[in-house]
Amino acid sequence: MSSLLPEPSGPGRLSSRMVSIDVYGQLATAILRNDIPPASRVNINAVAVSLGVSATPVREALARLESDGLVTQLHLKGYRTTDLLTQREIRDLWQFRMLIEPYGAGHAATAASPDQIAALEHEINSFTSAPTGSDFDSYQDFSDHDARLHGLILEASGNAIITRAFERTHCHLHAFRLAYNSSAGSATVDEHIAIVDHISARDAAGAAEAMMEHLANSRDRLLPLAKEG
Amino acid sequence: MSSLLPEPSGPGRLSSRMVSIDVYGQLATAILRNDIPPASRVNINAVAVSLGVSATPVREALARLESDGLVTQLHLKGYRTTDLLTQREIRDLWQFRMLIEPYGAGHAATAASPDQIAALEHEINSFTSAPTGSDFDSYQDFSDHDARLHGLILEASGNAIITRAFERTHCHLHAFRLAYNSSAGSATVDEHIAIVDHISARDAAGAAEAMMEHLANSRDRLLPLAKEG
DNA sequence: GAGAATCATATGCTATATGATTCTTGCAAT
């Protein structure tokens, strides 16, 4: 653990009524960066002191992180960070994505509004190449871009339930945690462009196929990084 | 609100350190029974007093219920129960199920262990007919059976990620909340039997097809009960 | 009747108490 935050909150307190979201973000980042290693206990009080808040908002943040799959709670034994995904789990997760994302891309091609098409192209244009730096932050930026793009495509398909189910897998979080440069290749950029091009051209079959290929490739990029299981 | 529990906890306190799970269950039941109507505010303190506990375990339960989609939190405005699903959302949710459950049934037919087959058949045998009574509890029993069966099938497919994504949709909760006798027809029983028969016979294509039909039928049984949207 | 001021209510947090778990220490037995 130890000092998750540069400055806890200092004597000049912040508004003190908007802490919980921040605690959530700080804790999530700490887990993703492996500042809190996988499968290790999370001491609620230590986190509270480290972040300069009390236990209650930490508890709330941990409850949310549990539903994100980043921690698990053991009754009367507190919270532990979850293990990294195994190869088996990566395969299972990507199989899930292969069931819903090609469907989403195909329907996005027929159902997306002009605004949604524009949003997709704007997202594509914001990352025309893989990050050049090698720092944590630029990889995280790219991972966020990746997550946004896949989310936008499902959103454009018009099915909010499926979009939400996808978002709740937090596949990008898990992939990022496994290796935070895993999605940052130029191949990823090219594949994204191909998918959005098919959607813009209203080519449902092509969009679904491009998405399926992209998922197969990203899975194969990720698998060697995971432990067997 | 008003009296969610027959007896709060009284002066003879219960074990006092296993409360939160119970609070969760009591609240979930209260929402499902429409004791707390859809789209209404949930007063944390009132719930706490009603259940004879303090605010903290109620907050934890609400955090979990939020990830279940039964309540939503608005900052500084507290929690509200969510609306009932609209026809559109039912359709979207069942579309999601149609993407993953036929896949699950098909893979269960090839991948299920003998123990898992036995568990499926045991579950089938525990409800060979629709409930005869008209009370809340027997409908809930049947709804639970339905949820267990669909969960077992996905589990037998061997993909834990998909199983979890399915469980998190809480489709049975939402269906039950919409109308608690919606899944209790004898047609449902017959369709369940057909699916499990195909799985037991290791007939993947037949299992997938039977599941798809079952989902289409259950959706059509449910749709008239939902509001347009 | 519209806008400003006031007040009640409920939220979100802090501080604290309680009890379970876990670690440490000491002693006995092999």
Place this chain on the structure above:
DNA sequence: ATTGCAAGAATCATATAGCATATGATTCTC
């Protein structure tokens, strides 16, 4: 000397109580 076990101490999770502030409704003023 080393291992096994038990008792006590320390730690930590969970729950309670209470406080400060934001929200929303009511009342007052113009």
